[in-house]
Amino acid sequence: MIRVVLVEPEGEYNVGFVARLCRNFDVEQLYIVNPRCDLRSALNFAAHGKEALLKAQVVDTLSQALEGVDLKMATSSDADNPGDILRLSIPPWTAAEVGRGKRTALIFGRESVGLTREEISMADFLLHIPASKEYPVLNLSHAVSILLYEFRREANRDQRNVNAESLSLLDKYVRLLYEQVKGRSVDERAYIVTKRVIFRGVRTEAEARTLMRLMRKLYLKLEGVWR
Numbered sequence: 001m002i003r004v005v006l007v008e009p010e011g012e013y014n015v016g017f018v019a020r021l022c023r024n025f026d027v028e029q030l031y032i033v034n035p036r037c038d039l040r041s042a043l044n045f046a047a048h049g050k051e052a053l054l055k056a057q058v059v060d061t062l063s064q065a066l067e068g069v070d071l072k073m074a075t076s077s078d079a080d081n082p083g084d085i086l087r088l089s090i091p092p093w094t095a096a097e098v099g100r101g102k103r104t105a106l107i108f109g110r111e112s113v114g115l116t117r118e119e120i121s122m123a124d125f126l127l128h129i130p131a132s133k134e135y136p137v138l139n140l141s142h143a144v145s146i147l148l149y150e151f152r153r154e155a156n157r158d159q160r161n162v163n164a165e166s167l168s169l170l171d172k173y174v175r176l177l178y179e180q181v182k183g184r185s186v187d188e189r190a191y192i193v194t195k196r197v198i199f200r201g202v203r204t205e206a207e208a209r210t211l212m213r214l215m216r217k218l219y220l221k222l223e224g225v226w227r
């Protein structure tokens with residue numbers, strides 16, 4: 001579960017774009033702390049995300065916006081200055097990994113001045129999107145989109161659904177095929193590499209079964225030829 005928290009956003013276009021992003025990425029919780037722009041006008045920029053904006057929680061303080069989450073991540077374009085522990089950052093992909101399966105608040109700052117040090121210290125992590133060293137400051141809604149995409153990517157990663165039995169059948173046929181073609185070689189690298197590549201790549205039961213059937217056919221053909 002992700003909660004997007006905007007702290008004192010100043011531009012209605014940004015708030016609208018973020019609401020749209022919430023819809024794009026199935027984010028159910030949008031919190032807006034003390035908005036500095038007109039939320040009604042923001043609706044004009046939300047396209048099919050109007051609903052997300054209409055049901056957004058508008059609160060007075062950041063602590064209110066952070067109630068009930070497991071993990072709080074502040075964001076900033078200004079990070080990793082030597083000696084500044086508070087601004088030591090993690091990149092989006094690490095943040096997404098850490099946040100996996102947790103109720104995570106992503107906190108975004110004002111367009112003009114970002115988040116205060118006090119606000120950053122309320123978070124567990126500071127997240128920085130590595131961009132140009134000369135000009136790493138992204139538009140607020142662009143920063144939101146990159147992070148939501150990264151969290152979505154993480155959520156979709158490793159959704160492997162292959163049972164051990166299918167993998168062991170696949171392994172069996174890779175091995176049999178290898179035995180058929182290896183000749184007098186005692187070097188098992190071809191078997192090991194093939195097996196690893198297949199195990200790494202197969203994600204679903206249907207894929208495993210299809211590949212296994214192909215291997216079995218190949219094996220039976222080869223066996224017929226060489227018997």
Ligand code: SAH
Binds near residue numbers: 137140
């Ligand atoms: N001068 C401000 C700019 C704020 S940009 C500052 O230095 O903080 C508005 C918001 O967009 C930031 O508060 C942050 O939430 C987000 N943002 C912009 N660029 C970012 C980056 N490279 N990494 C992470 N967040 C970023």
